[in-house]
Amino acid sequence: MKRTLVILATLMLLLLSGGQAFAGSIEYQDSAYASGTLGGQPFMDALVTVIMIGDTNNVFCDGFGLCSNFSSEVFFCVSMLGCGSFTDGAYVQVHHQLQTVTFLDLLNDHGILGTRNAAFFSYELMGPIGPTTGLGLGTILAIPTSLGDLEINSFEFGTSTFSAFSPIPEPGSLSLLATFGLITMGLVRRKMKL
Secondary structure, three states, X not given: XXXXXXXXXXXXXXXXXXXXXXXXXXXXXXXXXXXXXXXXXXXEEEEEXXXXXXXXXXXXXXXXXXXXXXXXXXXXXXXXXXXXXXXXXXXXEEEOOOOEEEEEEOOOOOEEEEEEOHHHHOOOOOOOEEXXXXXXXXXXXXXXXXXXXXXXXXXXXXEEEEEEEOOOOOHHHHHHHHHHHHHHHHHHHHHHHO
């Protein structure tokens, strides 16, 4: 009995010391009020948002201040014109020296939407940050999308806002922790009655 209690207590401590499990999931988002065209239709001062759902296990840092995360789940929305995806794919990249985070076209490496802020000097796309507002970075080049070419020519306030969010812990991790806790409490209680 004592041995079982020690084993369960040890497992509980190991589980608690491991931190919360997030399975590497992260959502990156950049948004700005901008002007440009989408599929040949002009927009002015419309909210443009780019969202990527990624996995921090896919982050690659080159050792020279560039970190990138690639995902097939990159979407955008332009208010009143619709939402779509990037035909060539897209990825997010942080450049430490330039202090920027930018969504880029996967085929041509053309910037889609980005933010410049000193907070990105040491950020490596591995966890939550923001919302962080800074100088807005866009493209004047046509980026192919499922709704036609996207071009961002100017920003209403000259700024954009980047955020990264980690999801809540996996339900499986919380259930496992609760199970070990209940078993340990039950054994301790049982031992106290003896």
